[in-house]
Amino acid sequence: MASNKDSKQVSTIKAGKSGSAGVKSATVAAVGLIAATTLLAGCGSKDAIPADGAYQGNSGESMAAPSSSASAGGTSSAGGAGNDAKAHDTGKYRDGTYNVDNQPDSSGKDTIDVTVKVAQGDITGVTVVGHTSNDISKKHQAAFIEAIPGVVVGKPLKGLKVDKVAGASWTTQAFNDALANARTQASVQ
Incomplete structure (x- = not known):
């Protein structure tokens, strides 16, 4: 050889x-x-296929696309595993309330449910419900949930990404992923 x-x-x-x-x-x-x-010798082949995992990197897209579009009332809901290949973030948003349920954090153990209210492209309200696996996560999520409205309400939905809020880095990442999902739901296609 x-x-x-x-x-x-x-x-x-x-x-x-x-x-x-x-x-x-x-x-x-x-x-x-x-x-x-x-x-x-075989590494780096032009035919290599990237990993298909939830945490393979931050491409700026949500890990979960919405499973349904907004209804006439402007309310939509999507679970963490939905996937609609047609929907994407257009940068123009319908007024309404958008739900992202069971958005996992990067630990893979805890999730959050996020409800975002949008009017004229701005966030007018936000609600976060945490689902934790232990007391430490519960403490971080509680601090995040208390602080996040003051960080995002009144801000444009377009391109919004928050930095670590209240020391809760995993919850902040899950929230940013939920915002990306909400943008997709709210987008005028």
């Missing part, structure tokens, strides 16, 4: 070591290098 170039490198390494222990360790190192090179 080794090319002539690899064989020459192995010979050079062997000649530089003295004794059988040096030859063995140099040979093992050379074989390891050849094996690693062979295994890595």
Whole structure:
């Protein structure tokens, strides 16, 4: 499997070591290098397919697309697993109330339900209900839930992304994902 170039490198390494222990360790190192090179040869292929997981990176899109569009009353609901390939964020939003239920945080253990009220492209109200797995998460979510209206109410929905609120980084990320989902729901297609 080794090319002539690899064989020459192995010979050079062997000649530089003295004794059988040096030859063995140099040979093992050379074989390891050849094996690693062979295994890595397929990495980075142009045909590689990215992972399909909920936390594969932040592409700026929500992890869950809405499962239904807004009704005539302007209210829509989407669970964490909905998927509508046609809907996308257009930057123009219908007035209404948009629900995103069971939005997971990055721990994968806790979720939040978010209701966003939109009028003339601005957030006029927000409600967050937390679902936690332990007391520490409950404390962080409670602090987030108390602080978030003061951070987002009165702000434009378009492009809104909040930084860590009340020390709750995982809940903040879940909230940002829920906002992206709400933007998709509210978008005029």
